[in-house]
Amino acid sequence: MNRGGWAYATPTALFVGVFFVVPILLVGRMSISDWGLFAGDRGVNVPANFTSAIDDRLFWPAVWFTVKYTVVTTVILLGLALGLALLVQESNRWTGFLRTSFLVPGALGLASASLLFYALYSHLPGILGTPGRALWSTVGLVVWRFAGFYMLLLLVGLQGIGGDVYEAARLDGADRRQTFRHITLPLLRPSLALCTILCVTGSMLAFDQFYILTKGGPDNSTITIVQLVYTMAFGGQNDLGRAAALSILVLLVLLAVNIVQFRGLREKA
Amino acid sequence: MRIRIAALAATALLAACSSGPTGPASTGPVTAEGTDDGSELTLWTRAPLELQANALVEAYNKAHKNQVKLTIVPNDDYVAKVGAAAGSGDLPDLFAADIVYVPNWTKAGLFSDLSERIGLLPYADKINKGHVDAGTYEGRKYVLPFVLDLSVMFWNKDLYREAGLDPEKGPTTLDEFKAQAQAVQRLGKPDTYGTYFGGNCGGCGVFTWFPMIWAGGDDVMNEDGTESLLDGPAAQKVYATWRELQAAGAIAPGSKDETGATWVAAFQEGKIGVMPYPATLLPTASKTVDVGVGPIPGATGGGATFLGGDGIGISKDSAKGDQAWNFLAWLTSEAAQKDVLAAGKSTVARTDLADPANPVDQVAAAPQSRTPFAVNFQQAFNAPGSPWVTLFRNQVYGDPAALESDNDAVTAVLGR
Numbered sequence: 013m014n015r016g017g018w019a020y021a022t023p024t025a026l027f028v029g030v031f032f033v034v035p036i037l038l039v040g041r042m043s044i045s046d047w048g049l050f051a052g053d054r055g056v057n058v059p060a061n062f063t064s065a066i067d068d069r070l071f072w073p074a075v076w077f078t079v080k081y082t083v084v085t086t087v088i089l090l091g092l093a094l095g096l097a098l099l100v101q102e103s104n105r106w107t108g109f110l111r112t113s114f115l116v117p118g119a120l121g122l123a124s125a126s127l128l129f130y131a132l133y134s135h136l137p138g139i140l141g142t143p144g145r146a147l148w149s150t151v152g153l154v155v156w157r158f159a160g161f162y163m164l165l166l167l168v169g170l171q172g173i174g175g176d177v178y179e180a181a182r183l184d185g186a187d188r189r190q191t192f193r194h195i196t197l198p199l200l201r202p203s204l205a206l207c208t209i210l211c212v213t214g215s216m217l218a219f220d221q222f223y224i225l226t227k228g229g230p231d232n233s234t235i236t237i238v239q240l241v242y243t244m245a246f247g248g249q250n251d252l253g254r255a256a257a258l259s260i261l262v263l264l265v266l267l268a269v270n271i272v273q274f275r276g277l278r279e280k281a
Numbered sequence: 282m283r284i285r286i287a288a289l290a291a292t293a294l295l296a297a298c299s300s301g302p303t304g305p306a307s308t309g310p311v312t313a314e315g316t317d318d319g320s321e322l323t324l325w326t327r328a329p330l331e332l333q334a335n336a337l338v339e340a341y342n343k344a345h346k347n348q349v350k351l352t353i354v355p356n357d358d359y360v361a362k363v364g365a366a367a368g369s370g371d372l373p374d375l376f377a378a379d380i381v382y383v384p385n386w387t388k389a390g391l392f393s394d395l396s397e398r399i400g401l402l403p404y405a406d407k408i409n410k411g412h413v414d415a416g417t418y419e420g421r422k423y424v425l426p427f428v429l430d431l432s433v434m435f436w437n438k439d440l441y442r443e444a445g446l447d448p449e450k451g452p453t454t455l456d457e458f459k460a461q462a463q464a465v466q467r468l469g470k471p472d473t474y475g476t477y478f479g480g481n482c483g484g485c486g487v488f489t490w491f492p493m494i495w496a497g498g499d500d501v502m503n504e505d506g507t508e509s510l511l512d513g514p515a516a517q518k519v520y521a522t523w524r525e526l527q528a529a530g531a532i533a534p535g536s537k538d539e540t541g542a543t544w545v546a547a548f549q550e551g552k553i554g555v556m557p558y559p560a561t562l563l564p565t566a567s568k569t570v571d572v573g574v575g576p577i578p579g580a581t582g583g584g585a586t587f588l589g590g591d592g593i594g595i596s597k598d599s600a601k602g603d604q605a606w607n608f609l610a611w612l613t614s615e616a617a618q619k620d621v622l623a624a625g626k627s628t629v630a631r632t633d634l635a636d637p638a639n640p641v642d643q644v645a646a647a648p649q650s651r652t653p654f655a656v657n658f659q660q661a662f663n664a665p666g667s668p669w670v671t672l673f674r675n676q677v678y679g680d681p682a683a684l685e686s687d688n689d690a691v692t693a694v695l696g697r
Contacts, residue, residue, distance in 0.1 A: 049364040050389030070666060134543055137534040146538075223357075227540040227665040229481040231674055235666060246361040248660030248667075250385070 036263075042256035049250035061257035065244070070232055071258075074240045081147065081236065082215035089155055090207055093162035100163070101170050111167075114160035122157060126224035129153040133225070143233030146226045150234065153221055158214075162207050169203025170196070205277040209270060216266060237262055305393035305595040305602025313401035315607030319346040322605055323373035326351070326427070327359040330377070330591055333428040333561070333627050340621045341611055347604050349375070360659070367391050372596035374605040377427045380592045381487070381658045383415045384506070388656055392416075392423035392594035398606050399425070408613055409630040409645070411588035411652030423594050425609055426630035428561070428622070430590035431645055432488045434458070434578070435548060435558035438571040440465050440473065444554070451555065451575035454582050455493060455522045458555065465554025466531040475531030476556045477548065478523065480677065482541030483670045484663040487653070488587050489557035489577070490673070493519045495649045496579025502695065506655025509691035511672060512684050518580040520676035520684075527677050537678065540665070560641045561590070564626045576644040585649035586641075661694040668694055 046057035065071065096114055100107040117125065133139045133149060140146045173196065181191050197204075219238040222228060228235035228243075235243075237258070245255035309316075326334045331353050338351045352373070354362050360382070366372045367389070378386050386392065399405050399413075399422050409426045416424025438448035444464040452458035462475030479485025491501050499515040502508060510516070526532050533547055547553050549566050557577050558566070566572050576584025593612070595605045611617055618629045628641050635642040644650060655661065662669040672687035 048389070049360075050367045050386065050391055052368060130542070134535065138537070140538040141534075226538075227481065229540060229665065229670075230538055231671065231679075232666045243664060243666065246364060247664035248385075248657065250360075250364065250389075 039256045039259055042252050043260045044257075045253050047251070047253035047256070049245060049252055057253055061253045062261070065254050065258040065261070068240065068244070070235055070240055070243075073232060074235045074237045077147075077234060078216055078218065078237045081151070081218060082212055084147070084151055085154055085215045086208060086211045088151065089158055089162055089211055090204065092155060092159050093166055093207065094204075096159060096163040097166035097170055101167065111163075114163055116160070117157050118161045120157065123220045123224060125153060125157045126221045129156075130225055140226055141230060143230060146230060146234050150221050150225055153225065154215075154218075158211075162211065165207050165210075166200065166203050169200045172203075173199045202277065205273065209273045209277070212269060212273070213266060216262070216269070303394060303597070304397065305395070305605060306600045307602045309603065311397055311401070312603075313398070313403075314610050315398075315605070316603035317346050317607050318604065319348075320601050320604040322347055322349045322375060322601060322608060324349050324351050324375040324377075324593075324608075325354060325359075325363070325373045326377040326591060326593075327356045327379070328353050329356055330428045330430070330561075333622065333625065334377075336621050336625050337428075337612065337617060340617065341608060344616075345607070345611070347607055349608060363391070367597075370598050372598040374596060374599040374601050375593060375608060376596055377591035377593040378424075380412055380415050380424075380426075380588070380590055380652055381655075381663070383424050383592045384418065384654055384656050385659065387416060387418040387423045387594075391597055393597055393599065393602060394421045394423060395425070395594065395606075395609070396422045398610075402610065402613065404613070404631060404633060407631045407633040409588065409632070411650070412590075412592050412630065415652045415654055416592050416594065424592035425594070425613055427591040427593035427612070429588065429628040429630050429645065431560040431586040431588060431628055431641060431650075432492055432557050432577060433560045433586060433641055433644060434555065434575045435563075435566065436461070436555040436573040436575075437465075437548070437551060437553065438573050439551070440468070440554045441573070443470075444468055448571075448573060451573050453575075453578050453584075455518060455578060455580050458578060459522050459526055461555050462526055462531045463529055466529065473552050473554075474533035474547075475529075475554045476526060477533045477536050477539075477544065477553045478556065479539045479541050479544040480532075480536040480674065481538050481670065482544060483665070483667045485539070485541050485544050486669065486673050487662045488559070488589055490519055491653060492557070492577040492585040492587050492650070493522075493579055495651055496577060496583035496585040497581060498579075498583070498649065501653060502655060504654075506653065506658070507692075507696040509661070509688050509695055511669075511691060512688040515580055517684070520673065520681065523677050524681065559589075560586075561627060563641070574640050576640070576647065579649075583649060584644055584647055585651070586644045586647070588645065588650055588652040655695055657695050657697055660697075661691050 043061055044056060044058040046054040048054065100111045139149050177195055178191065181195050217238055218236045222234050222236055222239055226234045228239055241255045241258050244258060245252050324338065334351055334353065338349045342348050363376065372391065409429065412424065412426035413422060416422060434451050436451050441448040446461055446464055452461050466475035478489060494501055494515045497515050499513055500510055502510055533553065535547065545558065545562055548556055548558060549569050551570050563572065563574065577586060578584055595602055599605050613631065615634060618631055618634050623629050628645055629635055632646055635646055661667055668687065668690035672691060675681065675683045675687055
């Protein structure tokens with residue numbers, strides 16, 4: 013590459029280096045060290061960090077809850093987003109208004125949205141009172157916040173499908189259901205796959221909404237894995253080594269899941 | 282989450298090693314007043330004490346050449362922020378800490394040794410003993426009281442009148458507490474309940490229930506803070522009282538999922554008869570409710586409070602020890618305690634300045650009132666999902682037979 017090319021690439025490379033590579037290396041180093049929040053590095057502590065992270069009494073409940081939450085959120089969110097996208101696909105006066113109103117919640121930060129719902133829910137006693145209700149109340153918030161965003165992604169995919177394909181299907185006598193099943197869905201696959209990757213990754217890293225709405229309660233039933241990382245680091249254990257070990261485990265799982273998903277995406281696209 | 286990972290990384294980047302006790306940076310001989318030479322000092326505290334912190338800093342800045350720059354941090358982010366700054370050597374000159382976390386933080390070496398300077402104060406032995414003891418590690422003193430936050434019993438005098446109770450007399454035993462809460466409940470007023478508590482909030486439980494155990498002379502932990510005694514008869518009486526109130530429907534339904542963010546709200550709206558409450562909020566609550574104030578009673582009488590609030594010290598990173606000490610010396614002086622704190626209806630931190638007519642000052646001086654001491658306090662009690670939260674939720678809502686094993690789980694964390 014010539015010098016001009018390097019100049020163009022440098023800002024991005026710097027950005028990636030400072031905000032991605034360096035932190036990952038540091039978390040990696042922490043994860044193998046006995047590293048207290050206040051005390052700093054006190055030498056190598058491997059594999060004790062990893063075994064003690066897995067031995068935490070809340071580890072398996074957190075894994076199970078995170079998986080459950082990811083599945084529930086992804087299914088509901090993508091189903092709803094697809095429905096909304098189909099609803100506002102045609103361009104006219106009303107769909108412009110609808111599109112905007114579905115998208116507006118996406119302009120709010122997730123933490124702000126969580127606080128908004130916290131205020132709303134505090135007038136409905138008991139809505140966060142049982143494990144089931146706490147989960148569904150949070151799913152409600154997340155769907156409200158993100159449905160518009162995924163609708164937009166799917167809408168772009170929908171509008172990328174040429175009108176001639178639909179016309180050909182109509183000439184062949186396909187009804188609406190057949191058109192959806194055999195034209196829309198297959199051609200929308202790349203967009204759907206992208207949404208799934210984003211949604212699964214986001215849900216597995218869920219933190220803000222539970223941190224604000226439920227604090228992991230009631231009775232530790234809504235603790236996600238990232239919340240557990242936070243608790244280990246700042247919730248009195250003040251053990252950055254153990255927290256970093258758990259972060260590394262989450263990172264590995266995410267990598268594996270994403271590899272599988274990208275493979276699926278490539279095969280069919 | 283990205284910000285938090287960055288904070289973790291920043292901590293990692295420049296983590297400092299802790300060392301033995303050292304005094305703050307000093308340029309001349311150590312004096313009782315410190316130095317007032319127009320330096321700028323930084324001070325961090327957490328949001329619940331904003332009112333008092335602002336009043337104190339404003340009064341200090343008006344009367345001194347030194348100028349204190351105050352930073353208020355949201356309660357839930359405070360530990361993380363201090364941790365990141367401690368790692369990178371960027372702690373402010375002065376910072377406050379929830380007094381129950383202080384033993385952990387002094388052990389980690391975040392504060393400078395103030396023993397010599399505190400010894401020079403003429404009123405050194407009059408400063409609130411609970412806070413000073415919590416800030417003493419291996420015989421060295423690191424922390425002075427910043428703002429005292431005591432738990433006391435609040436009752437709504439109007440609701441007491443309606444329920445035919447004496448509005449000037451709060452509960453003096455746990456059974457009276459139960460009876461008075463139920464009397465208010467029996468009014469059957471819409472949205473009005475006998476009592477309230479932070480049913481999913483470990484810190485609230487510590488703050489409001491521990492005094493009920495202390496009042497009868499019992500304790501919640503052994504002296505070293507390594508073993509939980511929360512399965513004793515006095516503690517069981519406390520749990521039974523709340524369980525019966527819950528069964529009788531006298532606790533507001535929002536209690537069960539109260540994480541602590543709004544646990545003081547319902548009383549201020551006039552919807553609660555009687556409940557243990559932070560004394561610092563008396564000025565706020567008095568705006569909307571005719572409040573009765575008394576000590577938190579034990580099973581068979583007595584009265585106690587949780588000597589909570591924040592301690593304050595000079596950080597290990599401060600280069601302005603003499604100037605920072607000037608603020609601390611002023612903070613414990615009569616000028617600050619009487620003209621700022623007492624005038625603002627906060628509790629004074631010196632026994633010789635206490636007002637004998639003030640029920641809050643009285644209970645602060647009661648021999649049963651304490652600041653509990655444990656290095657792993659936060660993890661055992663305050664943290665979301667702590668074993669203490671599991672324990673008291675089982676006692677009120679779940680299976681009370683789990684007490685012994687739940688108590689062992691608290692001990693397991695304390696003794697770690």
